[in-house]
Amino acid sequence: MNILEVIEAKKRGRELTAAHIDFVVEGFTEGGFADYQMSAFLMAVWFQGMTADETAHLTGAMLRSGQELDTSPLSAPSADKHSTGGVGDKVSLLLAPLAAACGLKVPMLSGRGLGHTGGTLDKLEAIPGYRIHMDNEEFLELTERVGCAIIGQSGSIAPADGRIYAMRDVTGTVDSVPLITASIMSKKLAAGPRTIVIDLKTGSGAFMDDLAKARQLAKSLVAVGRLHGRNMSVVFSDMDQPLGVAVGHANETIESFAALRPAGRATAPADLVALTEDLVAEMVRVSGLEPGRDEALARVRDIWDSGAAFTKMEEWVAAQDGTIDPSREDFGLKQAPLALEVEAPSDGWLAKVDCRQIGLALADLGGARLTVDDPLDLTAGIDFLPAVGDKLSRGDVLARIFCTDAAKAKASAERIRSALTT
Numbered sequence: 001m002n003i004l005e006v007i008e009a010k011k012r013g014r015e016l017t018a019a020h021i022d023f024v025v026e027g028f029t030e031g032g033f034a035d036y037q038m039s040a041f042l043m044a045v046w047f048q049g050m051t052a053d054e055t056a057h058l059t060g061a062m063l064r065s066g067q068e069l070d071t072s073p074l075s076a077p078s079a080d081k082h083s084t085g086g087v088g089d090k091v092s093l094l095l096a097p098l099a100a101a102c103g104l105k106v107p108m109l110s111g112r113g114l115g116h117t118g119g120t121l122d123k124l125e126a127i128p129g130y131r132i133h134m135d136n137e138e139f140l141e142l143t144e145r146v147g148c149a150i151i152g153q154s155g156s157i158a159p160a161d162g163r164i165y166a167m168r169d170v171t172g173t174v175d176s177v178p179l180i181t182a183s184i185m186s187k188k189l190a191a192g193p194r195t196i197v198i199d200l201k202t203g204s205g206a207f208m209d210d211l212a213k214a215r216q217l218a219k220s221l222v223a224v225g226r227l228h229g230r231n232m233s234v235v236f237s238d239m240d241q242p243l244g245v246a247v248g249h250a251n252e253t254i255e256s257f258a259a260l261r262p263a264g265r266a267t268a269p270a271d272l273v274a275l276t277e278d279l280v281a282e283m284v285r286v287s288g289l290e291p292g293r294d295e296a297l298a299r300v301r302d303i304w305d306s307g308a309a310f311t312k313m314e315e316w317v318a319a320q321d322g323t324i325d326p327s328r329e330d331f332g333l334k335q336a337p338l339a340l341e342v343e344a345p346s347d348g349w350l351a352k353v354d355c356r357q358i359g360l361a362l363a364d365l366g367g368a369r370l371t372v373d374d375p376l377d378l379t380a381g382i383d384f385l386p387a388v389g390d391k392l393s394r395g396d397v398l399a400r401i402f403c404t405d406a407a408k409a410k411a412s413a414e415r416i417r418s419a420l421t422t
């Protein structure tokens with residue numbers, strides 16, 4: 001077999017065998033052929049697509065390029081969630097301890113944010129002392145003992161994805177359903193959860209802005225997960241406006257932990273509460289801890305209101321050496337001071353938010369990365385207050401900007417104003 005044969009086959013729309021796909025992934029990661037040949041292969045996949053079997057083989061080959069965790073010794077069903085990413089998406093910080101308090105084991109490997117979407121790992125780094133790196137043995141031991149652990153994905157997890165993603169990024173081949181599927185699932189499967197619930201976001205702040213394409217991706221993720229023997233479920237959620245109020249790192253972490261307090265279900269932003277409940281209930285139901293949706297939701301709400309999820313969050317953060325002060329509203333996390341308030345220029349109704357621009361307004365403050373090497377200000381943030389459909393009066397505060405640099409705050413405010421349609 002040689003790479004040219006495989007490129008030719010895919011170019012003409014033929015179905016590739018598992019052997020073809022292993023050859024491509026192994027050859028590329030081991031430097032067996034040139035980058036331009038890989039880019040031709042990726043473009044052929046972009047145009048011709050892949051069958052469910054081909055996508056599953058590609059996922060498997062990428063998964064096998066690194067380590068796979070064995071979660072079979074865990075004493076309760078393991079489950080995880082994957083979000084396709086958005087603005088203000090802090091759900092993992094609530095979901096992991098809540099699901100653990102509901103009786104699941106949640107081994108979560110998380111990534112960093114890039115562009116307008118944030119990453120869980122960066123939010124966790126806003127907690128003083130929180131340890132994001134540990135070996136697999138300790139990670140699984142913590143998951144067993146506490147019920148959840150969230151760490152950074154090391155280079156040993158699906159390393160082929162890192163190389164292939166970098167090539168996709170510079171060849172216009174990121175937006176391909178089979179390539180996205182293999183990229184997401186190779187990493188998610190590696191952590192070993194038996195149940196995977198996908199939070200598939202659509203809207204102006206999402207990776208997939210169109211529902212038809214999001215449905216296609218959902219079907220593909222579910223098919224591949226099932227072919228790998230996992231229980232799969234998809235929840236579609238809205239990303240046409242930021243999730244919750246806080247957009248940033250320290251402020252999103254504070255919002256998440258505050259929401260987990262026993263009264264949090266009633267006082268936290270309703271969209272954040274509803275989505276978190278929905279996803280955890282799905283993890284509980286699909287894992288078999290409850291027979292149906294209503295029972296699963298009732299368990300999640302009871303646990304949340306009892307304070308058990310908050311206690312679990314404290315236990316988990318302490319187990320990873322993080323220091324928080326639950327007696328304080330800000331949990332002792334460092335936040336930049338209030339720099340500016342953005343006010344409504346006139347009376348009207350908020351008709352639309354370009355959510356991606358709100359994510360970029362955080363980047364204006366130094367709170368998000370435009371390239372992987374950008375430094376990050378974890379203390380900068382935006383509180384975005386209105387929701388689509390709200391009646392606004394001139395002078396109403398629409399957003400609060402937290403930052404130490406007045407010029408950056410001004411640029412961010414301009415962007416927020418231009419992202420709103422009344």
Ligand code: URA
Pocket residue numbers: 165174179180181183184207
């Ligand atoms: N997220 C990933 O991890 N990979 C993709 O290809 C797209 C989104």
